[in-house]
Amino acid sequence: MKLAVIGGGAAGMMASILAARQGADVDLYEKNEKLGKKLYITGKGRCNLTNACDMEELLASVKSNPKFLYSAFYGFTNQDVMDFFEQEGLKLKVERGNRVFPQSDRSADVLDTLKRAIKKAGVQVHLHTEVQKIQPVGGPDQKPSGFFLKLSGDKSVYADAVFVATGGLSYESTGSTGDGYRFAEDFGLKVTDCCPSLVPFNIREPFVKELQGLSLKNVAVQVKDGKKLLFEDFGEMLFTHFGVSGPLILSASSVCAKRLREKELKLYLDLKPALTREQLDARILREFDESKNRQFRNVVPSFFPARLAPVMTEQSGISPDKRVHEITKEERMRFLHCMKEMELTVTGLRGYNEAVITKGGVSVREIDPGTMECKNVPGLYFIGEVLDLDAVTGGFNLQIAWSTAAAAARTVTGGM
Numbered sequence: 001m002k003l004a005v006i007g008g009g010a011a012g013m014m015a016s017i018l019a020a021r022q023g024a025d026v027d028l029y030e031k032n033e034k035l036g037k038k039l040y041i042t043g044k045g046r047c048n049l050t051n052a053c054d055m056e057e058l059l060a061s062v063k064s065n066p067k068f069l070y071s072a073f074y075g076f077t078n079q080d081v082m083d084f085f086e087q088e089g090l091k092l093k094v095e096r097g098n099r100v101f102p103q104s105d106r107s108a109d110v111l112d113t114l115k116r117a118i119k120k121a122g123v124q125v126h127l128h129t130e131v132q133k134i135q136p137v138g139g140p141d142q143k144p145s146g147f148f149l150k151l152s153g154d155k156s157v158y159a160d161a162v163f164v165a166t167g168g169l170s171y172e173s174t175g176s177t178g179d180g181y182r183f184a185e186d187f188g189l190k191v192t193d194c195c196p197s198l199v200p201f202n203i204r205e206p207f208v209k210e211l212q213g214l215s216l217k218n219v220a221v222q223v224k225d226g227k228k229l230l231f232e233d234f235g236e237m238l239f240t241h242f243g244v245s246g247p248l249i250l251s252a253s254s255v256c257a258k259r260l261r262e263k264e265l266k267l268y269l270d271l272k273p274a275l276t277r278e279q280l281d282a283r284i285l286r287e288f289d290e291s292k293n294r295q296f297r298n299v300v301p302s303f304f305p306a307r308l309a310p311v312m313t314e315q316s317g318i319s320p321d322k323r324v325h326e327i328t329k330e331e332r333m334r335f336l337h338c339m340k341e342m343e344l345t346v347t348g349l350r351g352y353n354e355a356v357i358t359k360g361g362v363s364v365r366e367i368d369p370g371t372m373e374c375k376n377v378p379g380l381y382f383i384g385e386v387l388d389l390d391a392v393t394g395g396f397n398l399q400i401a402w403s404t405a406a407a408a409a410r411t412v413t414g415g416m
């Protein structure tokens, strides 16, 4: 069995190893000068390679087409991923939120582990080699009996089966340029609309620029389309020169990405999520009572990080010079409202170059969920991010890459 794997990212590397171990003659084609450029930058250079949660949570973390992954996830679970790396000599650790990292905190060690396994399994790696076209062998109305790959440098090679593991469109500099979508369309397969996801938000209100670099650890956010609640969670976020980012916002983007292409949405921040409105009002009254003759501007910092105080003063609409005992109930309620429901306008998403993943891709309707093989093109498989699959942060996207890779490798070699 001659297998060609296109793309030396997470999915392509894992698929090559597992297929070669089972006796396939594997050629791995990577257009970059090295393997795993994106894997290297994952998890801020630490590589959150999977999540040690239970299967229910694993599936619930997938935002597009979770049902499609049922069989692949059970066929190569998060435990199987951990066992794979540990058996190859990489020590792992589990952090907050069940996120799994290498004990060394170095994504380079994950990559080296895969490269060693690739070598041991006898995979032939072709770097600097771009696959430009996949041509089926056989007449136009026949099922293909193999494929010719047109490579950069005017070469052509034959393969009995092809795995397309070319990734999505995010972080183009790592090699993800959407080639897999083109290959799919050449075979008449449907590719769903793509957009950046797990990506920061652009915000209209100019004051966010003043907060650039400020990180808030305990904040609750809601994203709404009119009255419709699209996302709600609690955690950490960050103000940037263009808007907002951080784990909470990235997660929000995976739910709102497609809608944001059509319209603006509202983001509401609760800066005091541990307190009810009544409790917060009591706290404000206590603080005001102790500082009756001080100016409002000097009391506000007792509620917030220093950077936030001037913005909150302005947002409340209360004169900064006003003595606290002169503040009316209505003004106090406005101040409280700003803290519990700071309103920001999300005008759009940042681009693919800041997006952790691509939402959309080769339609899973075209693909057999147990094998990753195209229903109408025997021998052609799609694995990893090129498929219309995506999950929230936490190691779930790499789990998608590993599991879909394993499903295809198992199939092409007749079981593992």
Ligand SMILES: Cc1cc2nc3c(=O)[nH]c(=O)nc-3n(C[C@H](O)[C@H](O)[C@H](O)COP(=O)(O)OP(=O)(O)OC[C@H]3O[C@@H](n4cnc5c(N)ncnc54)[C@H](O)[C@@H]3O)c2cc1C
Pocket (backbone or CB within 6 Å): 006, 007, 008, 009, 010, 011, 012, 029, 030, 031, 032, 035, 036, 037, 038, 039, 041, 042, 043, 044, 047, 048, 049, 050, 129, 130, 131, 132, 165, 166, 167, 168, 170, 171, 174, 175, 176, 177, 179, 180, 355, 356, 357, 383, 384, 385, 386, 394, 395, 396, 397, 398, 399, 401
């Ligand atoms: C900054 C960042 C941080 C991330 N952190 C995490 C994390 O900690 N945990 C997590 O689970 N996920 C994380 N992700 C997401 C994760 O990296 C991806 O989901 C995963 O890499 C997808 O793997 P893949 O193999 O499908 O695609 P990729 O890793 O993108 O690999 C595709 C490969 O195919 C090659 N290629 C493309 N076209 C061709 C062609 N025509 N010929 C030859 N080669 C080609 C590319 O050069 C590339 O090497 C992160 C993503 C980013 C951008």
